[in-house]
Amino acid sequence: MARPLSPKLSPSIIAQAALDAVDHDGEFTIQGIAKKLKVSPSSLYNHIDSKADVIELMRGQVMGRMDLSGVDSESADWAGSLRIIALHYRNAYALNPRLLPLVTAYSVRDATTIGMYNLMAQTLRTAGFDSTRQLEIITVIDNFVLGSALDAGAPDNVWAPGEAASPELRAALDAGLGAPDRAQKSFEFGLGLLLEGLAREAEVLG
Amino acid sequence: MARPLSPKLSPSIIAQAALDAVDHDGEFTIQGIAKKLKVSPSSLYNHIDSKADVIELMRGQVMGRMDLSGVDSESADWAGSLRIIALHYRNAYALNPRLLPLVTAYSVRDATTIGMYNLMAQTLRTAGFDSTRQLEIITVIDNFVLGSALDAGAPDNVWAPGEAASPELRAALDAGLGAPDRAQKSFEFGLGLLLEGLAREAEVLG
Numbered sequence: 001m002a003r004p005l006s007p008k009l010s011p012s013i014i015a016q017a018a019l020d021a022v023d024h025d026g027e028f029t030i031q032g033i034a035k036k037l038k039v040s041p042s043s044l045y046n047h048i049d050s051k052a053d054v055i056e057l058m059r060g061q062v063m064g065r066m067d068l069s070g071v072d073s074e075s076a077d078w079a080g081s082l083r084i085i086a087l088h089y090r091n092a093y094a095l096n097p098r099l100l101p102l103v104t105a106y107s108v109r110d111a112t113t114i115g116m117y118n119l120m121a122q123t124l125r126t127a128g129f130d131s132t133r134q135l136e137i138i139t140v141i142d143n144f145v146l147g148s149a150l151d152a153g154a155p156d157n158v159w160a161p162g163e164a165a166s167p168e169l170r171a172a173l174d175a176g177l178g179a180p181d182r183a184q185k186s187f188e189f190g191l192g193l194l195l196e197g198l199a200r201e202a203e204v205l206g
Numbered sequence: 207m208a209r210p211l212s213p214k215l216s217p218s219i220i221a222q223a224a225l226d227a228v229d230h231d232g233e234f235t236i237q238g239i240a241k242k243l244k245v246s247p248s249s250l251y252n253h254i255d256s257k258a259d260v261i262e263l264m265r266g267q268v269m270g271r272m273d274l275s276g277v278d279s280e281s282a283d284w285a286g287s288l289r290i291i292a293l294h295y296r297n298a299y300a301l302n303p304r305l306l307p308l309v310t311a312y313s314v315r316d317a318t319t320i321g322m323y324n325l326m327a328q329t330l331r332t333a334g335f336d337s338t339r340q341l342e343i344i345t346v347i348d349n350f351v352l353g354s355a356l357d358a359g360a361p362d363n364v365w366a367p368g369e370a371a372s373p374e375l376r377a378a379l380d381a382g383l384g385a386p387d388r389a390q391k392s393f394e395f396g397l398g399l400l401l402e403g404l405a406r407e408a409e410v411l412g
Contacts, residue, residue: 114375118372144350160313161323166324168340193346
């Protein structure tokens, strides 16, 4: 007798089911994923050992959206390389902002993600930063990118302060709020500030 | 006949119950809050109209942890004022990182939060930035602060790359990972880069 058809399980299928749950509920359960994929929890456990494993699968799924094949970590334009990495990284997480507090609560083990950090560390070494500074810079870029990914998913009217706004805040909101590229432009402005600051520091080192 | 005792409802009590749920589950429901507080959903609706209202209460609860009474928005040391605001803002959200994707998905209406943005806009006006730039800078600081709040809640071993790490990444992790003030130091380093960049721009304006 043929067994009933069930979706073939793969890391990517499990990751996507978990991502769908996180997008909707802010959380996932192994049981919920099994139910959604119409498989038994025990068959899921052929692919994963723990909740942490599912988090790594989701991290890999999101980071797999990045195409960093054009980034040359040995290029003299190391700031340009970092810019490209940061842009891709932000765009990848902008699609799943609710995943952020989950991935930041677990140690990074996913190989795709580590691949990006390898690229960042190598690029920063090319720039002349020592190991301690490399990790600080990686963390700063991480923080700015992930906060910007949250902002990318914000509603058009990020602020709706009503009468509570001061005249200065009101003027700032009137000047910039609602522009279709508001989040993108602010991200690029802030990234530019960070990279210019790093370039000045690298100059002193060089 | 005396009515049965029930916790007196207040915006702060409702906010704290919702925050507890978000910390634990990544989400909250009106029904869940009512159950936790042992009141009927309808008695909650005497205080709030919608899920968005509860989000604003949580935002106000978190931002109410900030003490910005010492910040002078007219001070010539506007960068110092922004630094203090950013430090408090990051520390406030570091305690509830799972709230971040919820608050960034809704328009800011909470008066305490708007008070901080008023202070930022006024401080940036003192620095000489025009309204458009003020909103971009506010957004950049927001993004960096909220990403850093996520990082503040990360485990000590943020990265556990195993064999996937390149020698450069491995050296960077060995140099900086596990230091008790890792997240705080990186936050202050990045904030310094941003503020120095803004100071240079303000000099050109002035």
